[in-house]
Amino acid sequence: MTILLMTRPRAEAEAFVAGLPGELRSRLTPVYSPLMTIVPLGVDVDTAGIGGVIFTSANGVACAGPGGDLPAYCVGVKTARAAQAVGWQVILTCPDAEHLIAALSDLVPEGPLLHLRGMHSRGDIAGRLSARGIETRALPLYDQRLEPLSEAAKGVLAGTEPLIVPLFSPRTARHFAEIFAGCAPLYLAPISQAAAKNVENMEAAAVEVAKTPDSPGVGVAVEHLAAVACRVEGPDRAQ
Helix, strand or coil, X not given: CEEEEECCCHHHHHHHHHCCCHHHHCCEEEEECCCEEEEECCCCCCCCCCCEEEECCHHHHHHHCCCCCCEEEEECHHHHHHHHHCCCEEEEEECCHHHHHHHHHHHCCCCCEEEEEECXXXXXXXXXXXXXXXXXXXXXXXXXXXXXXXXXXXXXXXXXXCEEEEECCHHHHHHHXXXXXXXXXXXXXXXCHHHHHCCCCCCCCEECCCCCCCHHHHHHHHHHHHHHHHHHHCCCCCC
């Protein structure tokens, strides 16, 4: 048996598992242990005088509420779809923050822009864009509260079955490395090189960084790790 330890908030974790190929899901036993909880801050979004908004996560979209006629610049297809669904006018979608900064630097949109994000955010998008002459302000709409491992997670970490752990952010990866205790063979699937760096000192049977920094990329990494774990288990143990 290969266990898939899901550390995302429960709804996102279940959606990720449901999106895996059926044959792969049949070989994995999901265990849910959200290491982060999204806590809205109850901040009102005032877009008066704003030329456009930046979303780097679907959580930002959810906390911002319905959109209007303002342009929205998004990181990730999921974020863009969420923004479109509530009425924001998405005109740019990039795979990550670096590509977004580069694209906006070429586009030079009419500002000021408003980055609607969480309290913990990497890349200083607002600061870097402002330094390039595109006035951008950051407005945190939610906190990303770290959580302990669930009892179910502690149990599988203390076991001997192969354990695949997708890690969807550098902060979650660092938190997992800090609170990990156990002897289970670890197969880690970080979403990015930045996330991978935060688990580089862990003793893992295998680490595969997602080729693209998104859920589909992590899904492919999980599929590859499942194949590796199955080969390591051998025909006597594989089910």
